[in-house]
Amino acid sequence: MRLSRYFLPILREVPKEAEIVSHRLMLRAGMIRQESAGIYAWLPLGKRVLDKICNVIREEQNRSGAIEIMMPTIQSADLWRESGRYDDYGKEMLRIKDRHEREMLFGPTNEEMLTEIVRAYVKSYKDLPLNLYHIQWKFRDEVRPRFGVMRSREFLMKDAYSVDLDFENAVIAYNRMFVAYLRTFARLGLKAIPMVADTGPIGGNHSHEFIILASTGESEVFCHADYLDMAPPPADIDFRDPAALQDTVNQWTSLYAATEEKHDEAAFDAIPEGSRVSARGIEVGHIFYFGTKYSEPMGAKVTGPDGVERPVHMGSYGIGPSRLVAAIIEASHDENGIIWPEAIAPFKVGVLNLKAGDAATDAACETLYAELTARGVDVLYDDTDERPGSKFATADLIGLPWQVIVGPKGLAAGTVELKRRADGSRETLPLDAVINRILE
Numbered sequence: 001m002r003l004s005r006y007f008l009p010i011l012r013e014v015p016k017e018a019e020i021v022s023h024r025l026m027l028r029a030g031m032i033r034q035e036s037a038g039i040y041a042w043l044p045l046g047k048r049v050l051d052k053i054c055n056v057i058r059e060e061q062n063r064s065g066a067i068e069i070m071m072p073t074i075q076s077a078d079l080w081r082e083s084g085r086y087d088d089y090g091k092e093m094l095r096i097k098d099r100h101e102r103e104m105l106f107g108p109t110n111e112e113m114l115t116e117i118v119r120a121y122v123k124s125y126k127d128l129p130l131n132l133y134h135i136q137w138k139f140r141d142e143v144r145p146r147f148g149v150m151r152s153r154e155f156l157m158k159d160a161y162s163v164d165l166d167f168e169n170a171v172i173a174y175n176r177m178f179v180a181y182l183r184t185f186a187r188l189g190l191k192a193i194p195m196v197a198d199t200g201p202i203g204g205n206h207s208h209e210f211i212i213l214a215s216t217g218e219s220e221v222f223c224h225a226d227y228l229d230m231a232p233p234p235a236d237i238d239f240r241d242p243a244a245l246q247d248t249v250n251q252w253t254s255l256y257a258a259t260e261e262k263h264d265e266a267a268f269d270a271i272p273e274g275s276r277v278s279a280r281g282i283e284v285g286h287i288f289y290f291g292t293k294y295s296e297p298m299g300a301k302v303t304g305p306d307g308v309e310r311p312v313h314m315g316s317y318g319i320g321p322s323r324l325v326a327a328i329i330e331a332s333h334d335e336n337g338i339i340w341p342e343a344i345a346p347f348k349v350g351v352l353n354l355k356a357g358d359a360a361t362d363a364a365c366e367t368l369y370a371e372l373t374a375r376g377v378d379v380l381y382d383d384t385d386e387r388p389g390s391k392f393a394t395a396d397l398i399g400l401p402w403q404v405i406v407g408p409k410g411l412a413a414g415t416v417e418l419k420r421r422a423d424g425s426r427e428t429l430p431l432d433a434v435i436n437r438i439l440e
């Protein structure tokens with residue numbers, strides 16, 4: 001992408017309305033635009049990051065055996081009356097009437113709709129296990145939308161729903177998602193800690209919130225420090241092997257970790273003092289086994305091997321990709337701007353032409369741009385006539401992991417400068433060596 005042809009509305013001023021650093025940086029980097037309270041348009045740079053996050057999530061969901069679908073945003077009130085949640089949900093639900101006065105709603109989640117699909121098509125234990133997910137916009141009329149896309153009213157959610165014959169199989173499905181989540185967050189460069197969460201009337205211990213530590217987080221959390229050094233499960237973990245999954249889950253639930261609501265002072269105090277972490281955290285994902293809560297009232301039943309019909313056991317598994325964009329920035333930035341992990345950077349490389357219009361720098365930049373692009377690398381080529389200082393500031397603000405700085409002085413000696421955003425390190429390299437260095 002040539003910056004001169006791109007749409008990157010950078011703000012030089014620090015926006016006053018933004019209270020936390022991720023919100024400020026997303027506005028300054030031209031990633032989002034507020035359209036009304038808690039409702040945002042995603043501008044090109046933001047959209048790129050959001051898409052990359054969704055793709056990592058998608059790859060790990062697919063690897064675990066979940067299957068992607070797409071359900072609508074608008075749902076019928078009648079569907080929600082079947083589960084009894086239409087009245088329970090309260091003011092967070094945006095209720096709409098169509099031209100025929102039919103009551104509709106903008107979905108805050110999709111348990112009812114997924115259960116309806118299962119009820120229509122899934123009849124036998126032989127059709128199970130099943131896990132269907134989608135990545136779709138949700139609307140919740142939050143009392144206090146704030147912190148930009150961290151707590152917005154319209155937000156993107158990956159929500160998966162598992163369907164199984166009985167509790168034992170539902171636990172295997174739960175563990176698959178647990179492991180997939182550990183891998184997903186690790187690939188996004190995050191240390192997300194699974195913390196026991198409330199199960200309400202369902203009971204049991206199959207509800208975990210995945211939390212990353214950040215001073216601006218909304219929840220107070222307590223955990224063992226060793227979580228911060230645990231290695232995520234490998235890419236080749238066998239999702240069809242229940243024992244391997246259970247081992248991983250056991251390892252990740254063996255140490256203390258809880259949010260304020262589930263905090264147990266005595267258990268926390270039992271941790272050696274030097275290993276106690278008491279901090280603030282951001283919830284980036286939530287997995288939950290809810291058994292027959294929807295399948296029973298809605299009549300989603302399958303015939304078991306014994307010929308007896310019974311309601312299916314289900315769970316739901318959410319991740320907020322739009323919140324994640326902000327959460328990743330909270331976890332990875334400095335005074336100059338965002339520091340994207342490579343896996344989700346909007347562009348992996350910035351090529352900075354320090355003297356656009358100069359025949360030598362133009363030619364060198366064009367070559368780098370063409371060759372990197374040909375190798376499948378996302379490049380933002382700053383071909384504008386801004387001053388060098390402003391180009392450096394922009395590249396750092398928007399967090400490009402690799403920056404190739406091409407100036408007339410260096411080129412005269414046949415070299416360019418390669419800067420790494422993560423640690424600010426710089427190397428001077430011959431022009432033809434820089435591509436291999438980036439691809440290493």
Ligand code: ATP
Pocket residue numbers: 140142149150151152153154155156157283284285286318319320321322323
């Ligand atoms: P919270 O406790 O933060 O209000 P929740 O418990 O209501 O979230 P879930 O219903 O578990 O959220 O939704 C799954 C995921 O969707 C959350 O883990 C979070 O990543 C994301 N999410 C939920 N609400 C919002 C929101 N208002 N804005 C952005 N993302 C959200």
Ligand code: MG
Pocket residue numbers: 209283286
């Ligand atoms: Mg939650």
